[in-house]
Amino acid sequence: MLCTTGVVHTISAILRALTKPGDKVIVQTPVYNCFFSSIRNMECEAFENPLINRDGYFEMDFEDLERKAAEPDACVLLLCNPHNPVGRSWSEEELRRLGEICFRHDVTVISDEIHCDLVHPGHKHCAFAALGSEFNVRSITCNSASKTFNIAGLQLANIVIADPDLRARVDRALNVHEVSNVNPLGVEATIAAYNEGEPWLEELNAYVHENYLTVADFLAHELSHLHLIDQEATYLAWIDC
Ligand SMILES: Cc1ncc(COP(=O)(O)O)c(C=O)c1O
Numbered sequence: 001m002l003c004t005t006g007v008v009h010t011i012s013a014i015l016r017a018l019t020k021p022g023d024k025v026i027v028q029t030p031v032y033n034c035f036f037s038s039i040r041n042m043e044c045e046a047f048e049n050p051l052i053n054r055d056g057y058f059e060m061d062f063e064d065l066e067r068k069a070a071e072p073d074a075c076v077l078l079l080c081n082p083h084n085p086v087g088r089s090w091s092e093e094e095l096r097r098l099g100e101i102c103f104r105h106d107v108t109v110i111s112d113e114i115h116c117d118l119v120h121p122g123h124k125h126c127a128f129a130a131l132g133s134e135f136n137v138r139s140i141t142c143n144s145a146s147k148t149f150n151i152a153g154l155q156l157a158n159i160v161i162a163d164p165d166l167r168a169r170v171d172r173a174l175n176v177h178e179v180s181n182v183n184p185l186g187v188e189a190t191i192a193a194y195n196e197g198e199p200w201l202e203e204l205n206a207y208v209h210e211n212y213l214t215v216a217d218f219l220a221h222e223l224s225h226l227h228l229i230d231q232e233a234t235y236l237a238w239i240d241c
Contacts, residue, residue: 003187004157004174006179007142007157013174014140014173015042015044017170017173021042022073023076025044025047025074025075026065026068029049031083031084032084056229069105081126082234087232087233087236089119089125099138108166109128110140112142118148119205119232120232137163140161143160149201156183156189
């Protein structure tokens with residue numbers, strides 16, 4: 001595990017380590033806007049594998065992914081798990097299928113799991129790297145206590161890389177980008193959050209869910225032409241206007 005000053009900084013550094021200018025980075029659109037700036041800044045191409053919108057429920061397009069991953073310049077997939085903004089908490093089956101396609105075509109998966117603690121009742125986060133040894137060694141997981149515990153200002157992210165060679169390459173790029181010097185307050189806050197924050201997190205998730213229901217109720221009564229997407233995870237509400 002490597003500590004860095006943030007997930008977005010880290011994604012840029014990882015792309016520096018794993019790509020060369022002109023390479024294709026697969027993204028499942030619509031997706032978190034900063035993915036695009038990291039890709040652009042590393043002079044790569046955002047290679048879209050658009051999600052399929054089935055009446056407000058978004059799913060991965062595996063046939064399209066198989067074609068895109070097979071392209072010779074496609075070397076990385078940036079996974080958003082859970083997905084910002086469509087709110088999907090990807091299932092084990094979906095993640096397995098995605099991993100099998102990527103590994104078949106030698107595409108490394110960077111799994112951004114920063115929203116993993118923020119899951120609505122009835123749903124469960126599935127960590128990509130935990131799906132088996134191949135998933136573990138052929139992926140990088142980016143995480144942080146910053147969203148869950150509202151400590152983004154303390155700037156600390158945890159990057160899990162099981163493969164030692166891959167970890168060494170990313171560590172080098174993090175140093176080149178000067179994003180591996182974390183501050184001690186961030187370290188203490190992260191330790192406190194993970195060791196002592198569980199009861200608080202349970203209350204938070206119930207509270208966020210109540211907020212979501214309030215938004216749904218308001219839209220249903222006051223703005224019924226707008227459609228609220230089913231959120232399985234994240235504290236975001238994605239409204240089709
Ligand atoms: C999916 C995702 N990744 C990363 C971030 C930002 O992470 P950091 O502040 O650690 O760069 C966000 C913030 O909105 C996000 O939604």
